[in-house]
Amino acid sequence: MTGVSIADLMAVSGVAFGTSGARGLVSAMSDRICFAYTMGFLQHLEAEGLFHSGQHVAIAGDLRPSSPRIIAACAAAIVHKGGHVDYCGFVPSPAVAAYGFARGMGSLMVTGSHIPDDRNGIKFNRPDGEILKADELSIRGQIVDLPDIFDGSGMLLAPPLKFPLVDATTTYIARYVDFFGARALEGLKLGIYEHSAVGRDVLVALVKQMGGQAFPLGRSETFIPVDTEAVRPEDHVLARQWAAELQLDAILSSDGDSDRPLLADETGIWIRGDILGILCARALGIKAVATPVSCNSAVELCGLFDVVRRTRIGSPFVIEGMQGLSRAGHATICGYEANGGFLLGTPVESEGVVLEALPTRDAILPMIAALVNAKRRSITLSALQEQLPTRYTVSDRLQNFPTDRSHALISYLQAGSESDILARLTNMLGAVAGKAIRFDTTDGLRIHFDNDDIVHLRPSGNAPELRCYTESADVEGASTLNQQILHLVANSDSNFLEVTN
Structure with a gap:
């Protein structure tokens, strides 16, 4: 055996922690790397008293081609460490997390989420919740002993271990059927945009079990990197076509690992994730909200919540924000992100039925809660949105934009x-955005202008991309501003590289 540092492996491989787990190029995620990272995770849990020899660890993955191999490498590490593998198969990230939380065991989800399938990742969960930044630091600091079971390219020499499949989806679906009711979606015609989302069959089953009509659409056997914050032009077109042709009440979908929702209204217009988060929190009667600084300001302007705590971007920071709200004594707490992922920090009750907390990003809850609330009010999803302040956010990104340049x-x-700073921002962006009057550096750079428009620039935490969020009083203005800002940045003089180096 040889002792290796996880920090050194991260530096050499480029497979590092981003905003949600460790991610990198598939070509860099050798079996040896994935085995080592899993060992580091288990050693960290062991030091915390949360893992011991004989303990069970749950594992699942998404539908990208590299996931089965990486699952096998991670499972081999669990066995090597003396653990038992609960193999959940290919299920949504929140389903395997909920399975682990309910049984007091750690869990792993092999997923690259929404990014292209030349990349993948591993998302780790403690028995009591997602790993936070302090956990990541501890994992990074681990020294692990690796057995001589890999070839020269870092791949396992022996065939993958076989494990029986355990069911993580039945209780996950029942969670929502039991709370909202078996007739909660009765009378609704709901399209399910399946593409390559790992939770596509779960969504179809859930809609049917809640009394709705499910129309599966757009299933793909090739992985499609659906980003709920930057919806592809072709997906805008498809949603409008499906909504019109089938006379749908809504279209439900998600990203690759089905922890970020994508919900379209009856006209086929996709609802922004941060607006969906507000609608869900309202439907559940939540009073304290944690949400990243990038999210739409309607959450404050709507006046529905007692407190809104702004955080850095990423579910670990949202969870930390929820924990702070809990320490402050708030009774009902949630968090949501711009991508729509919803985290339920406390149990909620409706008509004597309790929905238990699930403090990890979830795609199903916000979509179902919004649909049920609209149905109970006898209005459409678009009408439900119109009850909120008219603030619109658009997000897009410059792809293949080097991280160091961002x-x-x-x-x-x-x-x-x-x-x-304000003078420089006005000089660079003022021609399209107006005069910069204040800024926020909580995460990236969020700039407020004198016409109430907002521009937020942020380097991606897991890909060579520069994210741009723009907010305005109407969707056309937000969209145009986003395009103009990205054009300015893409074509800007790169002298800032010389200034900062």
């Missing part, structure tokens, strides 16, 4: 005194 740009824009 960070250099942000460093350049926020260098110097406050007056220097």
Whole structure:
């Protein structure tokens, strides 16, 4: 056996922690790397008293081609460490997390979420919740002993171990049927945009069990990287066509690992994730909300919540925000992200039925809660949205934009005194956005302009991309502003690289 540092492996392989688990190129995620990271995770749990020899660990994966191999490598590490593998197969991230939480065991989800399938990742969960940044630091600091079971390219020499399949989806579906009722979607015609989402069959089954008509659409055997924050143009077209042709009440979908929702209204217009988060929190009667700084300001303007706590972007930071709200004594707490992933921090009750907390990103709850609430009010989803303040957010990204260039740009824009920064922002962006009047550096750079428009620039945490969020009083203005800002950045003089290096 040889002792290796997880930190060194991360530096050499480029497979590192981002906003949600460890991710990297599939070509870099050798069996040896995945085995080592799983060992580091288990050693961390062991040091916390949350894992011991003989303990069960749940594991699942999404539908990208590399997931089965990576699952096998992670499972081999669990066995090597003396654990038992609860193999959940290919199920949504929140389903395997909920399975582990209910049984007091750690869990792993092999997924790259919404990013292209030349990349993948591993999302780790403690027995009591997602790993947070302190956990990541501990995993990074582990020294693990690796057995001599890999070939020269880092692949396992022996065939993959075989494990019986355990059921993680039945209780996950029952969670929502039991709370909302077996007739809660009765009379609704609901399209299910399946593409390559791992939870596509779960969504169809859930809609049927809640009395709705399910229309499966767009199933793909090739992985499609659906990003709920930057919906592809072809998916906008498809949703409108399906809604019109089938006279649907809504279309439900999700990203690759089905922890981020994608919900379209009766016209086929996709609802922004941060608006869906508000609708869900309202439907559940939540009073304290944690949400990233990038999310739509309608959450404050609507006046529905006693407190809104803004956080950095990423579910670990939202969870930390929810924990802070809990310490402050708030009784009903949730969190949501711009991608729509909804985290239920406390149990909620309706008509004597309790929905238990699930403090990990979930796609099903926000979609079902919004649909049920609209049905109970006898209005459409679009009408439900119209009850909120008219603030619109659009997000997009510059792909293949080097990470070092993204960070250099942000460093350049926020260098110097406050007056220097505002002048520089106005000089660079003022022609399309107006005069910069204040800014927020909680996560990336969020800029407020004198016309009430907002521009938020942030380097992606898991891909060579620069994210751009824009908010305005109407969707056309937010969309145009987003396109103009991305064009300005893409074609800007790269002198900021020289200034910051």
